[in-house]
Amino acid sequence: MPELPEVEVVRRSIDVPLRGARVLALRLGKPLRWPLGCAPADLAGRVGGPGQRRGKYLWMPLAADGREPGGLLWHLGMSGSLALLGAGPAPPGPHDHLDLVTDRGTLRLHDPRRFGAVVFSRGLDVAPAAALLARLGPEPFDPALTPLALHAALRRRRAAVKSVLLAGDVVVGAGNIYACEALFAAGIHPALRADRISRPRAARLLAALRATLGRALELGGSTLRDFSDAHGAAGAYQAQAAVYGRAGQPCLRCGAAVRRIVQGQRSTFFCPACQKR
DNA sequence: CGGGACGCCTGTGAGC
DNA sequence: TGCTCACAGGCGTCCC
Numbered sequence: 001m002p003e004l005p006e007v008e009v010v011r012r013s014i015d016v017p018l019r020g021a022r023v024l025a026l027r028l029g030k031p032l033r034w035p036l037g038c039a040p041a042d043l044a045g046r047v048g049g050p051g052q053r054r055g056k057y058l059w060m061p062l063a064a065d066g067r068e069p070g071g072l073l074w075h076l077g078m079s080g081s082l083a084l085l086g087a088g089p090a091p092p093g094p095h096d097h098l099d100l101v102t103d104r105g106t107l108r109l110h111d112p113r114r115f116g117a118v119v120f121s122r123g124l125d126v127a128p129a130a131a132l133l134a135r136l137g138p139e140p141f142d143p144a145l146t147p148l149a150l151h152a153a154l155r156r157r158r159a160a161v162k163s164v165l166l167a168g169d170v171v172v173g174a175g176n177i178y179a180c181e182a183l184f185a186a187g188i189h190p191a192l193r194a195d196r197i198s199r200p201r202a203a204r205l206l207a208a209l210r211a212t213l214g215r216a217l218e219l220g221g222s223t224l225r226d227f228s229d230a231h232g233a234a235g236a237y238q239a240q241a242a243v244y245g246r247a248g249q250p251c252l253r254c255g256a257a258v259r260r261i262v263q264g265q266r267s268t269f270f271c272p273a274c275q276k277r
Numbered sequence: 278c279g280g281g282a283c284g285c286c287t288g289t290g291a292g293c
Numbered sequence: 294t295g296c297t298c299a300c301a302g303g304c305g306t307c308c309c
Binding site for chain 3: 002003006033056075076077078079080113115116132135166167168175176177178221222224225227266267
């Protein structure tokens, strides 16, 4: 579920409420992808700082006077979502695997598939956080990621451009929905080898990726099943998807039937007429 | 080293 | 109705 826009939506929805919030307790449910990496009690008394996002990871600094610095690195995996609950929250359900109880409310992680994770790290640039972020490419909105820089990075990759976007080492943020949508917007066939993309087309791809992610962010992300921000607000981008999940339906631009293929074990949707090799 | 498959989990919807 | 199968927003790890 959560690709860059959804994670950023979540970050914004918890940043103000949790900045300055004091941790009272942390309750764990079923195991997530990785262990927390510290004793839950070690977090009590720490105070939330400004949240950051890197790729699809969220970083929540938790400071404490006289103690080592640290914070929590969150990843929502495929089915994770966060909810900020008021005083006296409902008891956790079977898929609520972590409650961060603070004096400003309880931040609850809901994640049926448990591909998500919450990991304590003393900082972003030290283990374990650093290892998890090590292979991430540049942020899509980083001004240093110029059309030329993207083109140069794509030229080093022989895999299909769709797979390269998903891999996240050339540029982070696009998951299956937005990779498909950005390629449609750029008029690029998803199976085209990345190293065969011309400079002008790389420029179009970068612009399309930014426009797609930016639009999704404005609309609160995509809610396919049950994604919402920490206040329960659903996203609206999914209704605007031009190709994702629309196999067999007419392309919104040319009317040709949208196709579904499989690349790297993932579904890819595209318009065979609008997207050229 | 790059690229692709696998595995981690649970839920849902389609088809028989 | 009930079963089985394919598939679902991600990504670290393993093998070729």
